[in-house]
Amino acid sequence: MNVVNFFKDLSSRFNQSEFYKNIASLFTGMFISRLIPFVFALAIARLYAPEEFGYFALYLTIASALSIVSTGKYEKAIILVDGEHERKQIISFAQRINSAVNLAALLVVVAIILLFKSDYTQKINLLLVPFYSYFFSSIQLIRNLYISKKQFRQLSVLEIGRAILTGILQCAFFVFPTSGLFLGAVVAQMITFFGFSIKINEASLFRFGRFKPEEKVLAVRYIKFPKFSILSEVMNFISSQLPIFLFKPFFGDKMLGLYSFSHRYISTPVQLLSVSISSVYIQNAKSLNEKPETLAKSTFSLFRKQVVLGIIPFTILGLWGEQIFSLIFGTEWAFSGYLAQLISPWLFFVMLGSPLSAILIVKEKQHVSMWYNTLMLTTRAASLLVGGLLLKDVVSAVSLYSLTGLVFFAFLTFYSLYLAGVNLKKAILYLLKMVLLIAPFAVIKIWLLK
Incomplete structure (x- = not known):
């Protein structure tokens, strides 16, 4: 009953909010x-x-x-x-x-x-x-x-x-x-x-x-925009294209296709949601920049809704991606679904951090964004090189690449919350509470494997 009331309350507040109506x-x-x-x-x-x-x-x-x-x-x-x-x-x-x-x-x-x-x-x-x-x-x-x-x-x-x-x-x-x-x-x-x-x-x-x-x-x-944002955008562009550049020489056309297929169909809804939220949030954050308490409250409310929206779908995908892809697209795409399981934790934090990072523009932290994208490009390249050249294993390469993305986007999420004045301890505890709520899914997965 509490869960039902929670979603009813969430729906009611959504319908009354111009902010969320704009996002929708x-x-x-x-x-x-x-x-x-x-x-x-x-x-x-x-x-x-x-x-x-x-x-x-x-x-x-x-x-x-x-x-x-x-x-x-x-x-x-x-x-x-x-x-x-x-x-x-x-x-x-x-x-x-x-x-x-x-x-x-x-x-x-x-x-x-x-x-x-x-x-x-x-x-x-x-x-x-x-x-x-x-x-x-x-x-x-x-x-x-x-x-x-x-x-x-x-x-x-x-x-x-x-x-x-x-x-x-x-x-x-x-x-x-x-x-x-x-x-x-x-x-x-x-x-x-x-x-x-x-x-x-x-x-x-x-x-x-x-x-x-x-x-x-x-x-x-x-001046910070041309001084820092251009290089930051270039680094981000190269970073996003790394698997396309490196998967083919390391693992061949088939593995490139399987990875690209899984990433494309998971990342597309994440990108749509991120662009929609960030476009509305940046304007809202700018208007509330002189009201720190209101900005913090609004940002934390948005963070909570993002977590609720994403945690169950990404948990299901992370546990049963192989079976889902096999059922929907055919057995020849089963391994693509397995790769989707590996990248789902990273893309969950992309969904959280990417829209909230608009606060870096409002707070004029373009230099942080530049160094962030530069370091992320370096570590992503290193993870793919380790997986491709040293371990020579596509699963290891994708796992390292996903882990790198998870770490960086988790940092981006909480750094953005910090800039918005959100209490980080409260945000982390909320996320951990939601993780505990979806723990039964993992128990079911383990039980089915027996």
Whole structure:
């Protein structure tokens, strides 16, 4: 009866809270926007050959890497600035950087094409890279503008519209088989940007031109973003791609596929939830930054709900992942489910720590984030090298990689709670209490093995 009352009380408070309603609204939009590509994949898989997906993945990765530096990460400062005037200035400054960086990248691409021999497909895809980076980064500015204004419904519409456009255009451009996927993605970003930029008052800020004195003052005020966040994002990007780079040479294509399959289908809902929560939480934390007691209470309440939401699904996955994957996807994916069991504790803490880490931006701890991602990249690489080169065992490699992730994201979780003013002893005790509540699942697992 107490459990029933607990969830009734939780549901009642959820329905009365604008904060959690915003999370639900954004999560719904993000979920739909991620579901749409799977629907279009049914058609795209029949229109393009596997190697054409390879070209798309390669150039999309290059463009994504370029977009990390194209705004100097000043798009994150949009949420922190005070007042509409400063927000306009920082948007204008970030967009001018975006224009300059991608124009320079376009000139480099043209020079590469002229100096080095390359086929027609490579030329087209290389030329598209700066355009994707430019429009993707411009949309990021609009996204953070929506977050700063608490316009989460508009943000959901943006994500869904961009996903639909991408799918339609990628299907339409199948007549250009070697560049159609990337071309569709670029044009979709462009249409999305122009379609949404004209609907906001800040539309006139998306332009070329000289940096204004007011913009320079704000740029210096938020210099930590380009100084620390760019390197931090690069480290995080490389860190997330490590298994893809190292699994194939160590364990072959099959093991890479089995690991990628398990990670993809577990991490996708975690990422959706993390983005939804962090987008709402960062704005809430910024508004409560001058009210430490309220911020601490709000953050601890969010932490508790995250634990309740994730602990049972991840426990079941951690104990019976092999059986679940075998039942849903077939026996050939059973080992992928076993790998899912190994990475589930790490991804549970990703679900906890990733959204809460938005407090590092509010508290302007970008240097901590940079050193965190640098150290995590180093230890993750070491864990995969030990598992692949010394132990030569995929289970050992995944276990070490997961353990590393668990340690780092557990630290990130509790460090974020500390920055928000939450009593760490109370948070740890709450987590331990919840772990004890799910202990019977482990007992059932042991009993079934007898």
